[in-house]
Amino acid sequence: MLQDNRSAVRKILLITLGLNLLVMVLKAVVGLVTGSLSLQADALHSVTDSANNILGLIANRFASPHPDRRHPYGHQKFEAVGALGIAAFLGIACFEILQGAISRIFQGISPVAISVPELSILLLVLGINIFVAFYERRVGKQVNSPILLADAQHTMSDVWITITVLAGLIGIWQANTLNLPQLQWLDVVLAFPVALLVFRSGWKVLQENLPWLVDEMAIAPEAIYDLVMTVPGVVNCHEIASRGVLGRQVFIEMHAIVNAVDVESAHAITEEIENRLTERFSPVRILIHVEPPDYKSDRISFTSDAN
Incomplete structure (x- = not known):
């Protein structure tokens, strides 16, 4: 028997939208203050998190599992379409990150200034991302929601990206302390694995949802x-x-x-x-x-x- 779990999905999306907006603002502010390219790229990735939540709310509005006259097979493919939108946002974010890193290489490295309070803010951001990812995945599995599972996958990539960026910024912080200016390159170098992680997340979301839209065999x-x-x-x-x-x-x-x-x-x-x-x-x-x-x-x- 089909269950309409859209209200539960909508509630989770609204909660995560608020948290993602908070994370986005914190990353953007710290990124601009410190001049960190990798952190600004991570903030851009968080913009897609919020956009994904909004997209998910729109898809959820139309994704009723119950058939009607115009949609005798139900409307659940709307959720798969929404998940593909998430994959598209991830692709855009990957392109923007790579473009910024390559531009910084040719234009020269700008010094990044990072302090303990700013690193503490990033640790808070990391904690929020971990909570959102596991919370969305748990509820997504409970209600069989592809949009929640796709968004949880997206947020999980954000966790690894934030860990990568945080490790680089800690290295730059130590570089400033130890007077090792060559470690400033860490900020640009780490932008590339960030982009690859973003692309990997988008590809995984695409693989999980495209078979549904093209009517691939479900059972042998x-x-x-x-x-x-x-x-x-x-x-x-x-x-x-x-x-x-x-x-x-x-x-x-x-x-x-x-x-x-x-x-x-x-x-x-x-x-x-x-x-x-x-x-x-x-x-x-x-x-x-x-x-x-x-x-x-x-x-x-x-x-x-x-x-």
């Missing part, structure tokens, strides 16, 4: 076949197709040959098929085309052969 047809063939009265099943995301919503279609003498008996057999598939793969919607007992087919599913 052999697994469905083996389960259906355990139902008494089933002679054969073939032309099996599935789409969706297991654990969120799956649609299954098949042709079944049943040993039944009347419509009532055939109906009882298909009901048992649906019950067993629902028990194994819920939530699922199933369409079964019943064929006569003398019909023959050995094609379990579809192939990529051109016809």
Whole structure:
């Protein structure tokens, strides 16, 4: 049975939006005060965090799991579209970070001045990011929300980015103390792994959500076949197709040959098929085309052969 968890998702997105705005402001202020390129890039990444939350709220508004006249298969793909928007924001952030780092290399290194209070603020920012990432992921798994899971993945990348930037700034702080100006290059050098981490997060979000939008197979047809063939009265099943995301919503279609003498008996057999598939793969919607007992087919599913 489908559950509409949009109110829970909306609540989490609003909470994380407020926290991400706070993190963004703190990073931007410290980045501008210290002149740190890597921290300014991290602040830019946090801008995408807030934009992602807003995008998620918009997608959540339209992502009802319940069908209607215009959307008989529900609206959950809106959440996947929102997750792809997050991937796009991450790509933009990656480009901006790399552009800033390369520009700084050609224009020359500007000294970065960092102090203990500013490092303390960044530790606070790191704590907030860790809380947001684990909180979103826990609730996302509970309510099967792709937008929350994607945003948690995004925020987790922010955690590693902040750790990387913080380590570099600690090195620069020590460089100023020990009079080692060459360590100022740490700020620019660390901007590159930050960009790679951002790109990796976007790629992972893309991989997790694109199969849903292109109707990639959700369940191996052999697994469905083996389960259906355990139902008494089933002679054969073939032309099996599935789409969706297991654990969120799956649609299954098949042709079944049943040993039944009347419509009532055939109906009882298909009901048992649906019950067993629902028990194994819920939530699922199933369409079964019943064929006569003398019909023959050995094609379990579809192939990529051109016809």
